[in-house]
Amino acid sequence: MSDSLRVVTGGGGRSATSAGSGSPRRVALLSLHTSPLEQPGTGDAGGMNVYVLQTARRLARRGVEVEVFTRATSSEHPPLVRVEPGLLVRNIIAGPFEGLGKNDLPAQLCAFAAGVLRVEARHEPGYYDLVHSHYWLSGQVGWLARERMGAPLVHTAHTLARVKNAALAEGEPAEPRVRVIGEQQVVDEADRLVANTSVEAEQLVRLYGADPAAVVTVEPGVDLDCFTPGERSEARRTLRAAGVVLPPDPVVLTFVGRIQPLKAPDVLLRAAARLLAEEPRLRGRLAVLVVGGPSGSGLQEPEALQKLAGELGITDVVTFLPPRSGAELADVYRASDVVAVPSHNESFGLVALEAQACGTPVVAADVGGLSVAVVDGSTGLLVPSHAPEDWAAALRAVALPATGSPDEVPESVRSRAAGVRPENAVRHANDFSWDRTTDGLLRAYRQAALAFGRGVRDAGGAGTGTDGEGRGVSSDADGSSPEEAVRTVERTLRDRDLDFDHASPGRFLVRLPGNGSNGRVAGSWSGATGCSSRRSCAAAPTRTRPGSTTSCSGATPGCTGCTTRSTRTVTSTWWGGWGRTP
Ligand SMILES: CC(=O)N[C@H]1[C@@H](O[C@@H]2[C@H](O)[C@H](OP(=O)(O)O)[C@@H](O)[C@H](O)[C@H]2O)O[C@H](CO)[C@@H](O)[C@@H]1O
Numbered sequence: 285m286s287d288s289l290r291v292v293t294g295g296g297g298r299s300a301t302s303a304g305s306g307s308p309r310r311v312a313l314l315s316l317h318t319s320p321l322e323q324p325g326t327g328d329a330g331g332m333n334v335y336v337l338q339t340a341r342r343l344a345r346r347g348v349e350v351e352v353f354t355r356a357t358s359s360e361h362p363p364l365v366r367v368e369p370g371l372l373v374r375n376i377i378a379g380p381f382e383g384l385g386k387n388d389l390p391a392q393l394c395a396f397a398a399g400v401l402r403v404e405a406r407h408e409p410g411y412y413d414l415v416h417s418h419y420w421l422s423g424q425v426g427w428l429a430r431e432r433m434g435a436p437l438v439h440t441a442h443t444l445a446r447v448k449n450a451a452l453a454e455g456e457p458a459e460p461r462v463r464v465i466g467e468q469q470v471v472d473e474a475d476r477l478v479a480n481t482s483v484e485a486e487q488l489v490r491l492y493g494a495d496p497a498a499v500v501t502v503e504p505g506v507d508l509d510c511f512t513p514g515e516r517s518e519a520r521r522t523l524r525a526a527g528v529v530l531p532p533d534p535v536v537l538t539f540v541g542r543i544q545p546l547k548a549p550d551v552l553l554r555a556a557a558r559l560l561a562e563e564p565r566l567r568g569r570l571a572v573l574v575v576g577g578p579s580g581s582g583l584q585e586p587e588a589l590q591k592l593a594g595e596l597g598i599t600d601v602v603t604f605l606p607p608r609s610g611a612e613l614a615d616v617y618r619a620s621d622v623v624a625v626p627s628h629n630e631s632f633g634l635v636a637l638e639a640q641a642c643g644t645p646v647v648a649a650d651v652g653g654l655s656v657a658v659v660d661g662s663t664g665l666l667v668p669s670h671a672p673e674d675w676a677a678a679l680r681a682v683a684l685p686a687t688g689s690p691d692e693v694p695e696s697v698r699s700r701a702a703g704v705r706p707e708n709a710v711r712h713a714n715d716f717s718w719d720r721t722t723d724g725l726l727r728a729y730r731q732a733a734l735a736f737g738r739g740v741r742d743a744g745g746a747g748t749g750t751d752g753e754g755r756g757v758s759s760d761a762d763g764s765s766p767e768e769a770v771r772t773v774e775r776t777l778r779d780r781d782l783d784f785d786h787a788s789p790g791r792f793l794v795r796l797p798g799n800g801s802n803g804r805v806a807g808s809w810s811g812a813t814g815c816s817s818r819r820s821c822a823a824a825p826t827r828t829r830p831g832s833t834t835s836c837s838g839a840t841p842g843c844t845g846c847t848t849r850s851t852r853t854v855t856s857t858w859w860g861g862w863g864r865t866p
Pocket residue numbers: 318328329330331332333335386419441442443444448480504546580629630631632633634653
């Protein structure tokens with residue numbers, strides 16, 4: 285097959301990439317609310333940005349072309365950024381560049397979707413083999429893109445509103461209903477949902493009724509080239525040289541992340557104040573570093589943490605540093621005795637992994653994915669509350685193991701802390717890599733392609749299409765099975781000596797002989813479905829996969845679960861593609 289003819293694979297098809305058989309050739313990756321090219325650690329740019337960039341780079345290096353679609357937030361952003369071979373970032377204009385918060389973005393979904401679909405429309409049908417949406421806002425667009433592009437949808441939530449709302453920081457506003465509903469819709473529509481940990485997988489099933497078979501757990505990674513162990517004293521020298529004031533022989537406790545109540549940096553400050561109250565001599569040694577910028581509801585009061593430090597009387601020990609990355613961030617981790625992650629929730633918590641990769645133990649809240657990111661009593665400690673006294677005890681036990689009375693550090697904390705070792709932290713972090721995450725994503729992509737193809741086949745109906753020369757290709761008769769329709773197409777193509785490749789059960793790519801122009805090789809199935817809802821029906825509780833008919837006719841007595849009960853005819857691409865000759 286010529287290089288110029290793209291082979292879409294999936295469901296056992298051929299793949300010319302090193303990503304493995306059945307992997308997509310080109311992925312449309314949606315990252316609407318924040319760009320992978322933004323500096324993480326402030327505003328909405330956090331672990332998701334790191335995740336998207338790291339995995340997109342690795343997919344591209346394995347031969348999967350990746351196009352990231354994000355919303356342009358500056359007139360300076362060019363429409364297209366070539367990040368590296370195989371990886372493009374497209375800045376889509378959807379609403380004003382500046383001044384929109386995350387809660388304003390639902391109003392821009394239509395504009396963003398139009399931008400994505402316009403890009404797609406400039407290409408031959410079947411150009412993108414898969415859509416991967418990140419965060420619920422992108423998922424909304426992904427859902428539409430799936431249908432218009434005829435490509436499977438994989439979705440990663442990164443954070444779930446229902447989970448967040450169950451553990452809000454004091455005074456923190458709840459995530460709005462529109463997000464909860466929006467997330468539910470995406471859960472219902474996606475071919476595969478990627479969960480960061482088994483904890484999140486369980487939450488998707490329990491709180492959103494996700495089909496367990498549609499949830500794939502893929503743990504995030506850490507940049508093991510950047511975040512490596514190093515000499516603490518050397519890192520401290522580097523920080524001092526860069527203007528960070530550290531006392532002699534310091535005890536450095538650090539927070540890294542977006543500054544907002546959910547991340548609870550206040551817990552670290554309160555615990556530090558408590559440590560100083562317990563042991564005033566510490567004042568000459570204690571340094572609390574807070575690295576990051578305001579985010580989320582923290583934007584309303586960007587100085588709140590500085591104010592709290594003042595109220596606690598610890599302004600002299602706390603240093604606020606603006607967001608940084610790469611080697612500079614690695615030095616912050618290495619310079620620290622402990623990195624604290626006191627969040628009220630984390631679907632994972634990349635900071636915890638990065639610190640450990642640098643050989644620094646982590647004291648983290650025992651919430652969400654942090655119980656996977658940190659091994660209690662080995663790579664750090666997990667604290668079951670946000671009470672300053674519990675945090676002071678845990679921080680003291682790890683950073684100052686020989687100090688503290690039994691009142692201050694209970695034996696259970698002390699004994700767990702005794703097992704915490706930098707080498708354990710490094711070893712644990714080394715189990716996570718972005719390459720491993722990329723393997724997991726490719727697994728999810730292959731499953732999604734199969735599920736998508738199966739859904740299309742299961743729908744039933746008749747197949748029709750045209751070959752590269754515009755001649756009709758159709759299945760034998762109305763009502764014949766889709767498998768029969770596919771076989772008819774195969775027969776027809778063979779009869780015409782057209783070389784073809786099976787994409788997934790529902791897709792073909794055909795090498796067209798002749799003049800080098802594109803030709804359409806596409807078809808559609810159509811069939812009556814009983815119900816346009818893909819949600820499970822209480823009367824006929826079989827959950828169907830997207831693209832397939834539901835088992836509920838809408839007329840089923842007792843049907844309550846379907847949002848739309850009318851019968852409708854669904855038409856969707858079931859095979860197709862374009863061939864291009866050299
Ligand atoms: C708090 C949390 O669970 N963070 C996750 C997540 O990160 C961010 C989160 O999804 C933010 O959404 P929101 O504050 O509205 O709930 C997004 O705005 C940020 O861009 C995300 O970075 O994803 C990380 C990677 O999967 C994960 O490690 C982190 O725990």
